[in-house]
Amino acid sequence: DADVTQTPRNRITKTGKRIMLECSQTKGHDRMYWYRQDPGLGLRLIYYSFDVKDINKGEISDGYSVSRQAQAKFSLSLESAIPNQTALYFCATSDQTREFGELFFGEGSRLTVL
Amino acid sequence: QQQVKQSPQSLIVQKGGISIINCAYENTAFDYFPWYQQFPGKGPALLIAIRPDVSEKKEGRFTISFNKSAKQFSLHIMDSQPGDSATYFCAARQRGTASKLTFGTGTRLQVTL
Numbered sequence: 066d067a068d069v070t071q072t073p074r075n076r077i078t079k080t081g082k083r084i085m086l087e088c089s090q091t092k093g094h095d096r097m098y099w100y101r102q103d104p105g106l107g108l109r110l111i112y113y114s115f116d117v118k119d120i121n122k123g124e125i126s127d128g129y130s131v132s133r134q135a136q137a138k139f140s141l142s143l144e145s146a147i148p149n150q151t152a153l154y155f156c157a158t159s160d161q162t163r164e165f166g167e168l169f170f171g172e173g174s175r176l177t178v179l
Numbered sequence: 180q181q182q183v184k185q186s187p188q189s190l191i192v193q194k195g196g197i198s199i200i201n202c203a204y205e206n207t208a209f210d211y212f213p214w215y216q217q218f219p220g221k222g223p224a225l226l227i228a229i230r231p232d233v234s235e236k237k238e239g240r241f242t243i244s245f246n247k248s249a250k251q252f253s254l255h256i257m258d259s260q261p262g263d264s265a266t267y268f269c270a271a272r273q274r275g276t277a278s279k280l281t282f283g284t285g286t287r288l289q290v291t292l
Contacts, residue, residue, distance in 0.1 A: 069222070096278060105188070107268060108223070108282040115277065123279075155222050159278035165211045165230070166278035170222025 069171035077177045084143040088156030095161040097139040102153040146178045185283030198256040202269035209271040217266045
């Protein structure tokens with residue numbers, strides 16, 4: 066089983082719908098991240114959390130919200146999806162005990178907003 | 180504004196050749212420079228990383244060359260193999276920001292037979 070699991074893997078929705086992408090991890094890491102990948106733009110940080118009570122905005126947080134339900138769970142919500150939120154979304158974790166912590170990514174959630 | 184500029188966007192190399200991907204940055208507060216490799220349908224995974232106190236790091240066929248004065252770093256893949264075909268991302272971490280990375284735009288590498 067994957068250490069970082071994202072659900073759903075693929076989702077097609079309509080403009081204005083609320084969408085939640087979920088991430089769970091078994092690595093025991095405190096730090097969790099949501100990134101968005103777009104062709105030609107690379108990976109951009111949406112939100113990150115260093116523990117259950119810590120939530121921080123990344124470089125492109127507008128239109129998104131997150132919830133850290135437990136150490137192992139970090140969900141990303143789009144309250145009212147719009148077509149330019151069509152992208153590949155990645156959850157990642159890192160080890161808080163390492164200064165230069167490696168990011169461990171899930172396999173991604175492909176979201177299409179019509 | 181892209182803080183880490185990566186080139187080329189795509190690259191085709193013959194088997195056995197050398198693949199070179201370049202990145203440049205402006206922020207002198209960056210203190211850690213990893214490269215991530217991503218295969219189709221998978222998430223990125225750490226390939227190799229360097230800190231700015233060294234000019235080169237080699238792991239097998241993969242080498243990072245770092246030029247602090249020019250604020251540039253590059254990934255060299257020696258003896259490129261078809262299995263190296265993937266998208267490669269350079270990244271940089273600002274000092275004091277834990278593992279919060281700024282990524283380049285990615286390079287799609289295709290190694291042909």
